[in-house]
Every structure is written in C-alpha cells, then in structure tokens.
Amino acid sequence: MKIYIDTCVLPRCQIETAKIYREAFGDKVCFELLPMFDLPEFESNLEANIDFLREGPVSFHEPVFCVEHPAPKGSPEYEESMHHIMLTKKFADILHPAHMVYHISNCKVTPETKDSMLKTSLENLEEIREIFSGVQIVVENVGTDVKGDKLLDQEEFTALCREKNFDVLIDVGHANANSWDIRRLIHDLRTQIRAYHLHNNDGVHDLHNRLNDGTINFPELMPYILSETPEAKLTIEYTRPEYHGQPLMEDIETLCRMI
DSSP, X not given: OOEEEEGGGSOTTOGGGGHHHHHHHGGGEEEEEOOOTTSTTHHHHHHHTHHHHTTSOEEEEOOOTTOOTTSOTTSHHHHHHHHHHHHHHHHHHHHOOXXXXXXXXXXXXXXXXXXXXXXXXXXXXXXHHHHTXXXXXXXXXXXXXXXXOXXXXXXXXXXXXXXXXXXXXXXXXHHHHTTOOHHHHHHHTTTTEEEEEEOBOOSSSOOOBOTTSSSOOHHHHHHHHHHHOTTOEEEEOOOOGGGTTHHHHHHHHHHHHHO
C-alpha cells in the first residue's frame, strides 16, 4: 500500500524538497498536491517540478486559501474561487490526479446561513465535477465546532453522502476534533470511502499534529480502517513545515509498520 504525503508540510513554494521522501522510501511514497496559487512563486515552482511529480501517482487537494464554495455565482468570492480552481485544472490536465478533495465550506456558519450555504456549495460541486471531468471528486468532512466553520454534523454528513452517493474522504483529525464516532463514521460510509487524511489533535482543535501526538490512538484505529476500507488511500496531512524532514520520515515509518 502506498502512503501519500500532502505537500502542505513542505517549505512554501519548494516542492523539490519532497524528493527526500522519494529517495528514502522509493515508490512507497506518493504526494497529494495542495495548490497555493495565492503565493506568488507557487505556480512557477510547480511548473519546475512537474517531471518529479509525474514519477508516481498524485492526488490533488483543491485550493483551500481563497476558495469558498458556498459563495454564490457572480459574487467576488465565487470569482476568486474559480480563478484558483481553473489554475488547478491546468495542472490536473498534466498530472491526472487519482482524485481531488472537495471542501464543502471553509468559512463561518450560522443557523441562518447554513441551508443556503449548503445548497450553493452542492451546486458548485456539480460545476467542479464538470470542469474536472474524469477526475474522481471526493467530499471531505470539514470544519470544527470550536472555529464555528462546521457546516454538517456527523449524522448530516453521513446522510448527505449516502443520499448523493458521494465518493468520500474521511479526515480523522476533523472528526476527532468534533467528537464524532470515527469507527461508526467509517462503518456507515465504508462502501463510499476512497481516502483518508491522517493527523492528530487534542480532541477540540484542528491542530494537524503528528500521528502520535493527540487523543487518536492510531495503532488501534488503523487496523479498523484497513479492515473496513482496504482499498482507500492513506494521506498524512500535516500543515506545519516544522514537521518536514525527520519528523515526517519517522511518521511514515510508523505508518508503514501499522499497515
């Protein structure tokens, strides 16, 4: 089984620094590309590293910064989002990702705006599917209670994914921060789960800590993940560049032992 690494852990605009993981682990390691076109040098750096990324399978995480899918068509937020989405499409046409992660929302949610935000985001999801025809779009459970940006609770997320027959990515860190029943979440959506984001936290905040730093017991959880969804892709998703290098190397080795 291959292990994917989200490029958010790399020093900004330095995709070439990912080569140390390929050198250490060979084709056991793949990459999930997180586009950051809001950074002036990102696009040129990505272009310079296309051949390296072509060496193995890649997945895409759609842009997080500057992208808001609950923004209605014609709004400045929608136009900014689509600018970043189309830049991402340019490189998807080159790299042919195994899938692309979709965030239903990244912004604050209120009881008054919840229904309209969800309706608009689902409409925009259909547009994304048309733009990225041929790419599997996986819907991620996103947002946390403490930040006020969680659009769906566990029951709502599960019901929506079932109703719409979504391909799903389970972010176990987000689920843990919201006190979701992770095993039940996996069991309920097991036939639709295509991938996971793996990171840890304190059970409240979305810290994206290392696998052994938090309240998730990965040695206990991973056998369940593997038994329920043996074909799902596993992605270590760290967001702090201080984990790049030796810390991430150690955690790749730890995950390899678990699987």
